[in-house]
Amino acid sequence: MVSNLIGGNSSASKYIVVIGCGRLGSLLAGRLSAEGNSVVVIDQKESAFENLSSEFSGFQIVGDASEMATLKKAKLDKADCLLVVTREDNVNLMVAQIGRIFFETPVVLARVFDPAREAIYREFDIDTISPTQLSADSFMQKLNTHQVSTSAPTEGVA
Amino acid sequence: MRIILVGSDKLTYFLGRRFTSKGDYLTIITPEEEAAVDLSRRLKATVIAGDGSDPTVLQEAGAYQADVLLALTDRDQDNLIACQIAQDRYGVPQTVAIVNDPDNKAIFEELGVSVAFSATEIIGSMIEQQTASEEIRNLVPVAGSGVTMTEVVLGPNSPAIGRAIKDLDLQGAVVACVVRRGRVLIAKRRSYLHEADRLLVISEDDQYGQAQKVLTGEGA
Structure with missing residues (x-):
C-alpha cells in the first residue's frame, strides 16, 4: 500500500523519513530501504534501532520528532514521503500536520490507534491508518467466514 | 464563562482557583485519578480523570458548551491535539495552549490554536523587563x-x-x-x-x- 502511494518498486528511488523505530517503523524502514529508497529513521531511543533488519542501509537520527529542530535535521523539506509511526497518537498527528503544512511533504501517512481520533483527522487531509480499525475489520471478516463455514453442514463431525 | 482546563500540576490548581473565584464554570481534565480526587476536594469545579485529547473525555467534560479550552500539560503534542479536537469537533471558540518548546508557538497558531504561549519566553522577557526597570x-x-x-x-x-x-x-x-x-x-x-x-x-x-x-x- 505504501509502495503504491510513493510510486512502487519500478519508479526512481525516493527520500523517505520514518518516525518511530518500533516494530512497525523498523519493518517499514527495512522494506523501503531494501526497495532501493533512501530512508532516514528517527527515534528518541538509540536502542530502538536494534529493531532494524540487516536490509536497512539508511540513516538513523536519535531525537524527539515533536521538536522542529529534529525534523529539520532529517531534512524533511527534501522528503518525498513521511511515515509517522511512533506509539503515541498525538505525536503522530502533530508531526504529520507539521510535515504537511510546514515542510510540504507530498505524501504523509500517520498511524493512529484511536479510531475516534483517526476519524477527526481524516477531515484534516491527513492520511491515517488505524491498526485498531484494521484489526477489528479483519476479525469481523474472519469471524463471518468462520460462521459461514461452521453453519454449513460438515462431513465426519457428529 | 464555561472553561475546560487540561493539566495536572500546580498551574492547573492555581488557575482553577482563580477562575472559580471569579465565578466561571470550570471543568478540569487531569490524567491521574488521585490528582483528580484531590483537585475536586480543593476546587469548586467538575474534575474528570482522563486524557484531555480523547474526544469522548472532552465530550464528557461538556466541550459542546465550553467557551474556552486551556491545554496546560507539559507535553506539547497533547496540548495541540486537545485544542484541535475541542475546536473542530466540538466548536469551542477559543483555545489556549502552553508550549514547552518555544519553536512550537508559531506552529500551533498556524495549526489553528487561538493562542499559544511559551512559558520560557514569558519568564525570559519578564526577567529582562524587571532588570531594565x-x-x-x-x-x-x-x-x-x-x-x-x-x-x-x-x-x-x-x-x-x-x-x-x-x-x-x-x-x-x-x-x-x-x-x-x-x-x-x-x-x-x-x-x-x-x-x-x-x-x-x-x-x-x-x-x-x-x-x-x-x-x-x-x-x-
Whole structure:
C-alpha cells in the first residue's frame, strides 16, 4: 500500500523519513530501504534501532520528532514521503500536520490507534491508518467466514 | 464563562482557583485519578480523570458548551491535539495552549490554536523587563580587561540631569552613547542629559562606583 502511494518498486528511488523505530517503523524502514529508497529513521531511543533488519542501509537520527529542530535535521523539506509511526497518537498527528503544512511533504501517512481520533483527522487531509480499525475489520471478516463455514453442514463431525 | 482546563500540576490548581473565584464554570481534565480526587476536594469545579485529547473525555467534560479550552500539560503534542479536537469537533471558540518548546508557538497558531504561549519566553522577557526597570544594569564585563560596560538610566533624582557630560566628574569612565526616547545619540562633551536618558557607560572596574555616584546620586 505504501509502495503504491510513493510510486512502487519500478519508479526512481525516493527520500523517505520514518518516525518511530518500533516494530512497525523498523519493518517499514527495512522494506523501503531494501526497495532501493533512501530512508532516514528517527527515534528518541538509540536502542530502538536494534529493531532494524540487516536490509536497512539508511540513516538513523536519535531525537524527539515533536521538536522542529529534529525534523529539520532529517531534512524533511527534501522528503518525498513521511511515515509517522511512533506509539503515541498525538505525536503522530502533530508531526504529520507539521510535515504537511510546514515542510510540504507530498505524501504523509500517520498511524493512529484511536479510531475516534483517526476519524477527526481524516477531515484534516491527513492520511491515517488505524491498526485498531484494521484489526477489528479483519476479525469481523474472519469471524463471518468462520460462521459461514461452521453453519454449513460438515462431513465426519457428529 | 464555561472553561475546560487540561493539566495536572500546580498551574492547573492555581488557575482553577482563580477562575472559580471569579465565578466561571470550570471543568478540569487531569490524567491521574488521585490528582483528580484531590483537585475536586480543593476546587469548586467538575474534575474528570482522563486524557484531555480523547474526544469522548472532552465530550464528557461538556466541550459542546465550553467557551474556552486551556491545554496546560507539559507535553506539547497533547496540548495541540486537545485544542484541535475541542475546536473542530466540538466548536469551542477559543483555545489556549502552553508550549514547552518555544519553536512550537508559531506552529500551533498556524495549526489553528487561538493562542499559544511559551512559558520560557514569558519568564525570559519578564526577567529582562524587571532588570531594565532598575537604574543600572551590568551589561558586559569585558573579559580580562578590567573594563565594564554598564547601562544607567537617569532617574528623577539623578544629579546629572540638566548637566553637560563634560561637567560631570567622570574619571576612568566615559559615556559612550545616550538613548533618548528610543533614539540612539552619540554622546558629545557638550551633550546635556535629560531625565529618563539611558546611558551606555564604559568604565574601569575600580572607577565604576564613582561613575555610578555621579550619574545616579547613589552608591560609593
